[in-house]
Amino acid sequence: MVRLKNRYLVVNYLYPNGNGQQTGKDSLPGALTFHQPTPDEFHQGKLLRAIQENVQELFGEYGMGMVSTSLKINYHSTATSTSIIRCPQAHFEIVWAALTFMTKLPKPIDVPVVVKAVRVSGTIRKAEEEVIRRAKELIRRARVGEAGPGDAEILKDVARQVAKSKDAEPMDVDESGDESESD
Amino acid sequence: MFYDLNVPWTENVRELQRTVAFLDELGYDVVALTHTISGKPPSDLTPPIPTTLPFPVPPKLRLLRRVTLHLTDTSTNHLIPQLQQHYDLIAARPTSERTLQQACANLDVDLISLDLTQRPEKHFKFSMLGTAIARGVKIELCYSQAILSTDPSAKRMMISNIVQLIRVTRGRGILFSSEARSALGLRAPSDVINLSSVWGLGHERGKDGVTKEPRGVVEFARLKRESYRGVVDVVYGGEKPESKKQETQGKGKNAQNKRKAEGSEEAAGKKEGKTSNRQMKKNKKAKTGGA
Numbered sequence A: 001m002v003r004l005k006n007r008y009l010v011v012n013y014l015y016p017n018g019n020g021q022q023t024g025k026d027s028l029p030g031a032l033t034f035h036q037p038t039p040d041e042f043h044q045g046k047l048l049r050a051i052q053e054n055v056q057e058l059f060g061e062y063g064m065g066m067v068s069t070s071l072k073i074n075y076h077s078t079a080t081s082t083s084i085i086r087c088p089q090a091h092f093e094i095v096w097a098a099l100t101f102m103t104k105l106p107k108p109i110d111v112p113v114v115v116k117a118v119r120v121s122g123t124i125r126k127a128e129e130e131v132i133r134r135a136k137e138l139i140r141r142a143r144v145g146e147a148g149p150g151d152a153e154i155l156k157d158v159a160r161q162v163a164k165s166k167d168a169e170p171m172d173v174d175e176s177g178d179e180s181e182s183d
Numbered sequence B: 001m002f003y004d005l006n007v008p009w010t011e012n013v014r015e016l017q018r019t020v021a022f023l024d025e026l027g028y029d030v031v032a033l034t035h036t037i038s039g040k041p042p043s044d045l046t047p048p049i050p051t052t053l054p055f056p057v058p059p060k061l062r063l064l065r066r067v068t069l070h071l072t073d074t075s076t077n078h079l080i081p082q083l084q085q086h087y088d089l090i091a092a093r094p095t096s097e098r099t100l101q102q103a104c105a106n107l108d109v110d111l112i113s114l115d116l117t118q119r120p121e122k123h124f125k126f127s128m129l130g131t132a133i134a135r136g137v138k139i140e141l142c143y144s145q146a147i148l149s150t151d152p153s154a155k156r157m158m159i160s161n162i163v164q165l166i167r168v169t170r171g172r173g174i175l176f177s178s179e180a181r182s183a184l185g186l187r188a189p190s191d192v193i194n195l196s197s198v199w200g201l202g203h204e205r206g207k208d209g210v211t212k213e214p215r216g217v218v219e220f221a222r223l224k225r226e227s228y229r230g231v232v233d234v235v236y237g238g239e240k241p242e243s244k245k246q247e248t249q250g251k252g253k254n255a256q257n258k259r260k261a262e263g264s265e266e267a268a269g270k271k272e273g274k275t276s277n278r279q280m281k282k283n284k285k286a287k288t289g290g291a
Helices: A044-067 A089-100 A124-145 A151-168 B013-026 B079-086 B097-105 B126-135 B144-148 B152-168 B189-198 B203-210 B212-226 B245-264 B270-290
Strands: A006-014 A072-077 A082-088 A114-121 B003-008 B030-037 B062-071 B089-094 B111-113 B138-142 B174-177
Touching (some): A006 A124, A006 B013, A044 A072, A044 A082, A072 A124, A072 A151, A082 A089, A089 B189, A114 A124, A124 A151, B030 B212, B062 B079, B062 B097, B079 B089, B079 B212, B089 B212, B097 B126, B126 B138, B144 B152, B174 B212, B203 B212
Parallel strands (some): B003 B030, B030 B062, B089 B111, B138 B174
Antiparallel strands (some): A006 A114
16 A cells, blocks of 8 residues: 655744734834734635745746645644645655745735745644644743733644644544545 | 855844844854945945944844955955955955956955856856865855846746856855845745755755855854964963963064964065964964963
């Protein structure tokens, strides 16, 4: 039995110029300045389309064909500006490069963004663990810098979203119960 | 340790502060702020970059000062020894085939930075770039223009130039830096490594391009300035005893001046070299005797 192999990219959205919603960004502690929540209009569908457009622009039809077989957004949280993107193992570099070349959120939002891949993982479990670890780390840093309000909500949101995604899709703990596309 | 050796310095303090903070956020450890000299050199060569920046710098980040000299003809070459005293790094940006040849062959610079948005006059040749790499002068590729430009043909030019350079240098002696005019053009080291592997350099070499190679450049440049002939360097001289303090200090000063003078003129006279050798030995004796 041959399994379809994937890579999971954990990406963060960083906003070097603020996310266009808050004006008083100087009051935030240093650790949080760039880690602002993503506008809610930037949902999963938009992200997927943005990736596809970028792949198309950089690699053309060839790239699209290579990638589109298993391109999927597994997890997307606007509150923590984090996503997990699934892509085929052999061509994850294409998706990664497309993300690197992204400079703005898609059209109506149009906020300058830097997409940073923070982890490349072979299983979704490790990717999720990384997301949780990152969120905790960020909150710790924010506390050290300045105890602002809203930390607890972010943490709760992370926990809720992760729980949701765990329910929705069986994880890669044992290799047998993985994706249904194995052949 | 990740390096970004090309961050243009601007008068705009807020923008620069944001860029520096963002570099720290992305995980860079050493950053060189670049001042560019193009056209007619100014009479005052002291860098406009202050040693202490007017805003709090992240504690982990090490900042260097670098100058990029646009080489239009050979008239500005005499500036290099003078510039060496003011800056931590010196980069040359050749604008023509001839200046590139010269920069590769015998200019005393630390880096060669190429303008990748334009089509090169001729194809790059290994014999030329190979001599530079053999001398320890690395080739710098700046990625931010490729990312930020909205013009697809500029992007194409950039990528084709980078791929050519990688092919010509056989992947050796290449380092990546941003040359980002705003924080938006910066990318995390891992993203740069991935880009390099997409461009055909491979992960390992790509990683060297943001860690090992720039470290080599920085350390080599430091040794050139501070050590004796780039070979012997006193890392920590030890405490000096009270009684001999006055005498040794005076000598040390003298020797330092000598060393600087020597560094600027590679081919110092034989006689001068001899005396300075003796001076060094004396100095060393005094130091070791003292410690």
